[in-house]
Amino acid sequence: MTRYRPADLVDFTAALFAAAGMDGDKPATVAELLVEADLMGHDTHGLNLAPNYLRELENGEMRATGDPEVLSDHKAALLWDARRLSGVWITARAIDEACDRASDYGVATVSVREAHHIACLAAYLTRATNRGQIVLIACSDPAVATVAPHGGLDPVFTPDPFAAGFPTEGDPILIDMSSSITTNGMAGRLKGGGEHFPGKWAQDHAGNATNDPRILFDEPKGTLLPTGGHDHGHKGYGMALIVESLSQGLSGDGRSSKPSFWGAAIFIQVFEPDAFAGRVAFNRETSELVSLCHGSRPAVGIEKVRLPGERALARKREAMRNGLALYPGIVDRLEPWAEKYGVPLPQTL
Numbered sequence: 001m002t003r004y005r006p007a008d009l010v011d012f013t014a015a016l017f018a019a020a021g022m023d024g025d026k027p028a029t030v031a032e033l034l035v036e037a038d039l040m041g042h043d044t045h046g047l048n049l050a051p052n053y054l055r056e057l058e059n060g061e062m063r064a065t066g067d068p069e070v071l072s073d074h075k076a077a078l079l080w081d082a083r084r085l086s087g088v089w090i091t092a093r094a095i096d097e098a099c100d101r102a103s104d105y106g107v108a109t110v111s112v113r114e115a116h117h118i119a120c121l122a123a124y125l126t127r128a129t130n131r132g133q134i135v136l137i138a139c140s141d142p143a144v145a146t147v148a149p150h151g152g153l154d155p156v157f158t159p160d161p162f163a164a165g166f167p168t169e170g171d172p173i174l175i176d177m178s179s180s181i182t183t184n185g186m187a188g189r190l191k192g193g194g195e196h197f198p199g200k201w202a203q204d205h206a207g208n209a210t211n212d213p214r215i216l217f218d219e220p221k222g223t224l225l226p227t228g229g230h231d232h233g234h235k236g237y238g239m240a241l242i243v244e245s246l247s248q249g250l251s252g253d254g255r256s257s258k259p260s261f262w263g264a265a266i267f268i269q270v271f272e273p274d275a276f277a278g279r280v281a282f283n284r285e286t287s288e289l290v291s292l293c294h295g296s297r298p299a300v301g302i303e304k305v306r307l308p309g310e311r312a313l314a315r316k317r318e319a320m321r322n323g324l325a326l327y328p329g330i331v332d333r334l335e336p337w338a339e340k341y342g343v344p345l346p347q348t349l
Contacts, residue, residue: 036123160243191217
């Protein structure tokens with residue numbers, strides 16, 4: 001497989017975003033987090049998104065310059081209007097701000113409205129766990145609806161991801177999950193390749209469960225199913241209500257205003273363990289959970305019980321050693337932008 005040095009991919013992508021007009025640290029931050037997603041194996045939400053972001057910058061749907069507007073600041077609670085700036089950059093900045101404030105107040109929450117798309121939630125988690133802090137992230141897009149509520153046929157939600165990062169005495173626990181069985185990005189990739197979902201993860205317009213991703217694109221459109229499917233979809237349905245209430249409700253950026261742009265309402269909360277029982281106690285308890293999970297007898301066909309994020313971190317370490325193999329076609333889609341802006345393509349290994 002064709003591999004690239006991760007640092008070369010970051011430099012290449014940052015150069016594209018800088019050429020597209022992004023100012024300050026935005027190009028480097030966005031590039032680092034998109035490549036981080038690919039390093040972790042989340043290849044629908046890494047550099048795969050870069051051509052779409054560049055197109056949004058070109059047509060003005062994503063703002064290239066400036067800072068968020070502070071709408072409310074209660075020290076441990078903060079609300080920003082992102083003003084259509086890069087959601088990737090905004091999310092990184094919001095986590096850093098929440099981490100700083102949690103050091104002072106024990107818990108800090110940042111709510112963000114009208115951000116552009118924020119890519120892969122898992123890629124942000126170590127910004128907090130590397131500081132010994134706990135982070136929760138939830139986001140939704142009030143302009144998009146592709147997921148039906150449990151028992152319903154019409155779409156109401158986006159896949160509504162939720163992520164959490166917990167430090168331990170070793171590797172952090174990194175959880176990234178969505179309220180639907182799969183994502184819009186994966187549905188689009190499978191449709192483009194003429195492939196199907198591994199299971200009946202969607203339903204057609206009449207409510208029949210199906211493994212065909214085309215039902216999200218062909219009229220009359222169907223919907224993705226909430227996590228749990230037709231059988232236990234009340235679980236994903238409940239999670240979607242939590243995610244959209246936290247992200248849209250607290251930010252005031254919700255479906256009632258019927259926005260028309262691709263973007264995100266974001267909820268970020270950071271906890272400082274030293275404000276509670278302390279970091280030593282917290283890490284001791286999370287490490288015990290890790291040990292108990294690893295010690296659980298694996299089921300038939302399972303090599304060992306893993307913790308969320310374990311495989312992603314192993315993939316990243318391997319790619320840092322041997323180079324990152326991108327999903328086929330990603331560099332091909334970036335090549336026209338490289339030609340447009342006169343940015344040399346990254347060298348292969």
